[in-house]
Amino acid sequence: MTFTDLGIETDLVDALASQGIIEPFPIQQQTIPLALTGQDIIGQAKTGTGKTFGFGLPLVQRLGLHPAPGVKALIVVPTRELCVQVTEDLELASKNRDVKIVSIYGGKAYEGQIEQLKAGAQIVVGTPGRLLDLASQRLLSLANVEVMVLDEADKMLDLGFLSDIEKLFSQTKPTRHTMLFSATMPGPIVALARRFMNRPIHIRATDPDEGLTQANIEHIVYRAHSLDKDEVIGRILQAEGRGKTVVFTRTKRAAAKLVEELNDRGYSAGAVHGDMTQEARERSMAAFKAGKKDILIATDVAARGIDVNDVTHVINHTVPDDHDAYLHRVGRTGRAGKTGIAVTFVDWADMHKWALINRALEMGIPEPVETYSSSPHLFADLNIPAGSKGRLKATPIPKAEKDASHPPRERSRSRSGGSTEGSTRDGSRPPRERRRSEPADRTEADAPAASPAADGSTPAAKRRRRRRRSGGSGGAGQAGSGEGSAAAQS
Helix, strand or coil: CCCCCCCCCHHHHHHHHCCCCCCCCHHHHHHHHHHHCCCCEEEECCCCCCHHHHHHHHHHHHHCCCCCCCCCEEEECCCHHHHHHHHHHHHHHCCCCCCCEEEECCCCCHHHHHHHHHCCCCEEEECHHHHHHHHHCCCCCCCCCCEEEEECHHHHCCCCCHHHHHHHHHCCCCCCEEEEEECCCCHHHHHHHHHHCCCCEEEECCCCCCCCCCCCEEEEEEEECHHHHHHHHHHHCCCCCCCEEEEECCCHHHHHHHHHHHHHCCCCEEEECCCCCHHHHHHHHHHHHHCCCCEEEECHHHCCCCCCCCEEEEEECCCCCCHHHHHHHHCCCCHHHCCEEEEEEECHHHHHHHHHHHHHHCCCCCCCEEECCCCHHHHHHCCCCCCCCCCCCCCCCCHHHHHHCCCHHHHHHHHHCCCCCCCCCCCCCCCHHHHCCCCCCCCCCCCCCCCCCCCCCCHHHHHHHHHHHCCHHHHHHHHHHHHHHHHHHC
């Protein structure tokens, strides 16, 4: 079956063919014909199986070749990364049409987004917060929206986003065409979604013989020690055939620490997490897609926005919170029909959490094998060459540590080539009396008291006796003067 067989017009088919997209995925085969008729749809399919084109192609085709200016379609997504990804896919599909698409999300300046809206953009892809912000300022009007889509709808309809989604729906007309898509769609979310839809059809594009996890992804689970994880990851990154790799961490701090550690070990890694500016996140994601960096460290903020077809490995540095989060994380590999490997580390304290995920996904791994960086099965499971270490280059010793290894006295001696301050030429210490800091031109009063003579008298006492014998202080002064003169003359 081809896209033409599904009713997609020639210019859209040609745009897809230019990127090597020829055959539709099952979710596209089932949703596109219904979406073209205006039927409300709840579409469910595993990650990486083409859901974006499942709603994007009917949406673009409905607008026509030359749509009038003004917002006619709204696609709401939970993350900035997914917003960029969906926009790129729609731009690809509509490159042969006079359709303008704008991304609306936080972390970037308002001016550029407002200019695109004023220029007549017909399709808006955005996150709820920024969309409502612009709508409240009357810079974005949703009154004429004909098609509304919630991508990753399970995330959009949970308690964190629900109030914002309700406000967005309230600003559109009741006759709009509504579509919801996600990889996971719990029953309560489906019931909630029906509030915003008109007799929707729930489509599940899955193989009856396939389990809850993707069959083209190999799942490997290890019970690992937290202090050994970096070394284990370093060795996995040397596995034969490894391509681009995504490592998921639980916290932003852990992501920042791990990217620094891997770069120090000689790997080329970037990061995407909430503490980074939007520009830094986009640069990191662009470098990863372009292959300038082959490792991406991310928190769950990016688990729904990384659409890169050549990711071969996903590593869960820590266990996800639930089985839905697990599916979205590991779904970054094995996309578009390719195979992938998902490695998950389970800490001893997280065994209960893993037990729930294992039971929900029927994975059959209740007790992950205890694994260390030196475990033989690690090398065998992941095709790691024997003898591989987790470091590509030696860690440079910081200057402060080098200085600390040489005491100041030794550094001074090694630089001068001679003795240090307070030492003799041969390096020995001088006697204590010679080390005492004393002026060279001391007066008699500054000098230490002389030792007494043999008869017990001191020189000062003898001078006093001589002055008394010479007849008083004046005489003594004269006598002293005379004695001084005679001494000077002699």
